[in-house]
Amino acid sequence: MAGLSSRSVVRGSRAGCDRKTLARSSNDHRVPRPAALPPRTSRRDRVCGRRTGASIVIAAPESTTGGEEWDVVIIGAGPAGSIAALELARAGQRVLVVDKESFPRFRIGESMLPHANRLLTDLGLMDRVEELPHVVKKGLEISFGDGRREPVAIPFSRMLGDTIKQTFNIRRSVFDQMLVDEATGAGAVFRFEDRVDSIENVARGDVRIRLASGPVRSNWVIDASGQACVLGRHFKTRRLLDGYRNVSYFEHFEGVRRPDGDRTGFATLAMCRESWFWMIPIDDRVTSVGVVVDDEHAKRIPVPANRRLAWCIERCPLVADRMTDATGPTTNQVVGDFSYTCEPYAGDGWFMVGDAAAFIDPVWSTGVTLGIDTGVAASRRIIEVGEGRRTAASAARSYGKRVTRLRAGFLGLISSFYDHSFRELLVSGHGPMNVDAAVVNMLAGEIFEGVPFGVRWRWELMRWFRGLNRHRKVVEWIRPHSVLQAGGIALPTPRSGVIRGLGRRERGRPSWLPS
Structure with a gap:
C-alpha cells in the first residue's frame, strides 16, 4: 500500500533507549502524536525496558528468514481484537494488531449488555468508559410499530438474582478508540490502513501471513476481522444460517424524542411484520436509529438502498412519531445482517473472536459484548498455554465449546423474537x-x-x-403492522392512534425526509 511504513509505535520508553519522541508513519497509532521521524532511523531500533508513557518508535523484530516476528498477530482492531491485544500485552506478549481501516471510524453496535460491564470492570476499564460520553442503559422498551399501545418497559432491575442490572450505550468510534489507546499503552502495536494479502501457513509456532506492508510470522493468530472473516474464508468454513438473512439501514440523528422518567436511557425496539426498528440514545444529543428488514422484503422497497431508512420510518407510526423534530442526513448507511458461523472457532495456533467467529442477528445487542467476551477468552487461553497451565489442544477445545454454547443460546433468543x-x-x-x-x-x-x-x-x-x-x-392476539403495506403515513395525526397523541403540531417535513 502506498505510503505504508513498517514502523510501529508503542507508548513508553525502555532502559538503554533514547528518551526522545521519535516519529510515526501516518497509519500507526499513538497518543499523543509525536514529531516527524528523523531521517535514516533504523528499523532495528528496538524498544526494551520499562514504559514511562512517552511515545517512541520501534521497529518490529525481524526474522532471520525474512519478515517480522511477533508472539501474536491480531487481524482487526475492533473491540474483540483490541481487548485481546490488551490482555496479551499486559502478559508480556509481543502483539501486532493490523486493521485495514483508519481510526476512529464509524460503526453501529452501540448498545451493550450488563455482562460487558462485568468484563470491563475485571479489565480495569469501566472508569475509562465512565469518562467518555455515554448513556447509562437500565433496560429497553418494546412495542409494535403501529404505535397503538404504550411500549412495554423491560427494566434490568426486574432481573432475578444478585447480578449487574445496568449497562451503557456509547458511540462506537469513541469506545473503540479508547480500547485501542489502552492496548497501545500496554505495549501492543497497532498498524492501520494495512491489510492481509494472503495467509501462507497457520500452525502454532509457525503462522505466516503476508500483509500489504510485508510478511509477518507469529506463534499465534487471532482473527478479529469482523464480517470479513479472514480465517473463515481462508479455511472455507463460513456458512450462512438459514432464516436469518436481513439488511440493516441506519444513521445517527439529533432531536429524536426519547423515553424519559423511569425509562431514561432505555433503547426502544419497534416490531413490524417484515422488519424491526431500533432507537438507541448514545450520548446527550445523538440517537442511533435503524431498521432491519428481511432480505427478500428489502428488495421490494421502491427506493435506492441509501434512502430506505427514511422510507421505512415514514411507514412506521411509532418511529415516525419519535422522529418529528429529528435532524439528520437524508441518506443512510447499509450493512448486510446475514447470520453465519465459521465453526470450528479455534485450532492449532489460531482463534476466531467476535463476528469473525459467528455473526448473530443484532436484535438483542449481543455483538460487542460477545466480541469482548471472546476476545478475553481467546487471549487468556493463549496466556495459559504459554505458562504451561494447559495444552494448545485443550485451549482450542474449551474455547470452541464456549463459543458454540453462546451462539446456540443467543440463536434461541433470536428465534423466539421472530x-x-x-x-x-x-x-x-x-x-x-x-x-x-x-x-x-x-x-x-x-x-x-x-x-x-x-x-x-x-x-x-x-x-x-x-x-x-x-x-x-x-x-391478546395482535395483528402485526406491515411497513411494506402501510403506505406513506409520514407524520401521523392524533387520529391515527399513535400513543400519547400529544396534540401533534404541524411542523412541515422533517429534515431527514428526502424532498
Missing part, C-alpha cells in the same frame, strides 16, 4: 410465576455466565406459553 406469538407475550406485561422476569435475565445476557435453574425453568415455561399462544389465546 416468532409473533412470543412477541405478543412479550408486550402483554407481567406473566405468572415471574416468567417475564426470567425473560429479562435472558435478554440481559445471563447466557454468558450460565443460566441459573430458577431462570432456566421459567424461560422454558415462557417458551411453552409461546407454543400454546399460537393455537389458544393466552394473551
Whole structure:
C-alpha cells in the first residue's frame, strides 16, 4: 500500500533507549502524536525496558528468514481484537494488531449488555468508559410499530438474582478508540490502513501471513476481522444460517424524542411484520436509529438502498412519531445482517473472536459484548498455554465449546423474537410465576455466565406459553403492522392512534425526509 511504513509505535520508553519522541508513519497509532521521524532511523531500533508513557518508535523484530516476528498477530482492531491485544500485552506478549481501516471510524453496535460491564470492570476499564460520553442503559422498551399501545418497559432491575442490572450505550468510534489507546499503552502495536494479502501457513509456532506492508510470522493468530472473516474464508468454513438473512439501514440523528422518567436511557425496539426498528440514545444529543428488514422484503422497497431508512420510518407510526423534530442526513448507511458461523472457532495456533467467529442477528445487542467476551477468552487461553497451565489442544477445545454454547443460546433468543406469538407475550406485561422476569435475565445476557435453574425453568415455561399462544389465546392476539403495506403515513395525526397523541403540531417535513 502506498505510503505504508513498517514502523510501529508503542507508548513508553525502555532502559538503554533514547528518551526522545521519535516519529510515526501516518497509519500507526499513538497518543499523543509525536514529531516527524528523523531521517535514516533504523528499523532495528528496538524498544526494551520499562514504559514511562512517552511515545517512541520501534521497529518490529525481524526474522532471520525474512519478515517480522511477533508472539501474536491480531487481524482487526475492533473491540474483540483490541481487548485481546490488551490482555496479551499486559502478559508480556509481543502483539501486532493490523486493521485495514483508519481510526476512529464509524460503526453501529452501540448498545451493550450488563455482562460487558462485568468484563470491563475485571479489565480495569469501566472508569475509562465512565469518562467518555455515554448513556447509562437500565433496560429497553418494546412495542409494535403501529404505535397503538404504550411500549412495554423491560427494566434490568426486574432481573432475578444478585447480578449487574445496568449497562451503557456509547458511540462506537469513541469506545473503540479508547480500547485501542489502552492496548497501545500496554505495549501492543497497532498498524492501520494495512491489510492481509494472503495467509501462507497457520500452525502454532509457525503462522505466516503476508500483509500489504510485508510478511509477518507469529506463534499465534487471532482473527478479529469482523464480517470479513479472514480465517473463515481462508479455511472455507463460513456458512450462512438459514432464516436469518436481513439488511440493516441506519444513521445517527439529533432531536429524536426519547423515553424519559423511569425509562431514561432505555433503547426502544419497534416490531413490524417484515422488519424491526431500533432507537438507541448514545450520548446527550445523538440517537442511533435503524431498521432491519428481511432480505427478500428489502428488495421490494421502491427506493435506492441509501434512502430506505427514511422510507421505512415514514411507514412506521411509532418511529415516525419519535422522529418529528429529528435532524439528520437524508441518506443512510447499509450493512448486510446475514447470520453465519465459521465453526470450528479455534485450532492449532489460531482463534476466531467476535463476528469473525459467528455473526448473530443484532436484535438483542449481543455483538460487542460477545466480541469482548471472546476476545478475553481467546487471549487468556493463549496466556495459559504459554505458562504451561494447559495444552494448545485443550485451549482450542474449551474455547470452541464456549463459543458454540453462546451462539446456540443467543440463536434461541433470536428465534423466539421472530416468532409473533412470543412477541405478543412479550408486550402483554407481567406473566405468572415471574416468567417475564426470567425473560429479562435472558435478554440481559445471563447466557454468558450460565443460566441459573430458577431462570432456566421459567424461560422454558415462557417458551411453552409461546407454543400454546399460537393455537389458544393466552394473551391478546395482535395483528402485526406491515411497513411494506402501510403506505406513506409520514407524520401521523392524533387520529391515527399513535400513543400519547400529544396534540401533534404541524411542523412541515422533517429534515431527514428526502424532498
